[in-house]
Amino acid sequence: MIETNSLPLAPRISLAEPRDYFALLKPRVMQLVVLTAVCGMASAPGSINPFLAIISILAIAVGAGASGALNMWYDADIDGNMSRTRLRPIPSGRVAPDAAFGFGIILSILSVMTLGLAANWFAAGFLAFTIFFYVVVYSMGLKRSTPQNIVIGGAAGAFPPMIGWAAVTGDVSIEGFVLFLIIFLWTPPHFWALALFKMREYGNVGVPMLPNVAGEKTTRRQIFAYSLLLAPVGVAPFLMGFAGPVYGAVSLVMGGFFLKKAYAVLQMDDGDQLMIPAKKLFGFSILYLFGLFVTLLAETASMGILGVMV
Template identity: 70%
Template sequence: MSATDFSSDIAARPGVSLAEPGDFISLLKPRVMSLVMLTAVTGFVLAPGSIHPFLALVALAAIAVGAGASGALNMWYDADIDRLMARTARRPIPRGRITPEGALAFGLSLSILSVLTLGLVANWFAAAFLAFTIFFYAVVYTMWLKRSTTQNIVIGGAAGAFPPMVGWAVVTGGISLESFVLFLIIFLWTPPHFWALALFKMQEYGKAGIPMLPNVAGRAATRRQIFAYSLILAPVGVAPWMLGYAGPVYGIVSALLGLNFVRHGYKVLRMDDADTAMLPAKGLFRFSLIYLFTLFMLLLAEGVVTRFVGVGGF
């Protein structure tokens, strides 16, 4: 029996766990958590109003834990298909490090803890929004959309786009057009980002039976969709400056990044599918990470500078 078979066999045995602290950290999807924290704190800083810095830190930690809980619930439910894909086969459950029951209990416990904490330190609207976000990712996306429709990423992407709105709600107790624009940037970014990945991971998704767009509609249709979303995303990325809650530096940089995103999208559109290297798709995938990170870092930096130059503090 190979090491992989042995790990899978252990993972299938109820009550058996080889977990170490690092395995539970992996369940939280720390890279996703870091993006959630960046976008949520951007919502904090840009929102009108104030919140005590200590409460802001606790609230941010609660949102991050809520995101981690979503990741744990996702890994619990997707353990069967994670074993079939190279990019997910090293996760704790497929490796036999954590039992599915342990991951489920961990995810549910953190979900409850994060929502209650956010309600107590901030407000119950923000807490309810966080609870809805966890539910949307774990149930609507993971349990329903992911395995049933090619629009899984489009609709399910809303879960990853909610954190800046939750951050905004922590400060204001509600939502606004400005926070919705932050949501919309991430929402429109998600399909071209993941479809670019899906283009060069088609075999893995096909093996796992996930109906990603390239596997169902074909590469040509996917490439057209990626380019279309790139054209829509580029002007929306500039919207915070157009609406007056981002400065000229953000306006210029976001416009240049948006044009570059469209350039990458066009290269994908013109891509030769016979090229197994899939370099245009890989290039768009990598650039999309830079694009989103840069936009929100600029928004955050400008927001921090404005607050300290103005009234100061959170």
């Protein structure tokens, strides 16, 4: 007879529910990815079957979510020590690291294959490169080694409009690149504003964010410098003729507000504990990006040039 007491302990049975796996996909980031990818698709010349367009957007969103899951798998040690990320599925113990890794890999493969079948293999290759860039280049490489981590890593979050464009045309273009540039230049002021008031937490977990490495003053200057670049680039789609006058006005006004809030951050005192201007800039930066892309999409659709629906 077998002595059950001498048997090794059975592995813990998972209590993870589908919503825990959904949380691994970073749904809030996915919203932005869907919006910007649709904008890239809508702005592109040519047409794509509406069903294939929806499936392509879904594939891009799932690909972005898969990279988020792989990022959470790799960064679980950091996430567990920061208030903002402590309740994520892996550090809270709801999803096992191995399960999250497998989930991310399977979804990465599925999303790339689906985009290749629904749209074209150039767009699928671009999506695969984006996942690789976010997980390997940013998460595994840059994030823990350089204070410029989010500048270079920000490219991964900026690729979706170019992928959306590529899904329609099969190539990349200067217009898609301008949409990329808006998100790319927006990322540093957005994350450094957050890093300013979460500086201590990033320092405690050993992530070399700019305020910890170069100091608050340098960070404030860099935020303002990137904002100076972002404001005119935000208007570029109108100036280049692939966005209408409403977009032109909205991007001009919101760009002005962005600069004003970035200037308030620049004027902050050293050792400011409350960091109100940084918190305001962080909040407004989200509104800015959504505002620009929603306006671009709405105006493109209302002008009847939403090529994907033809």
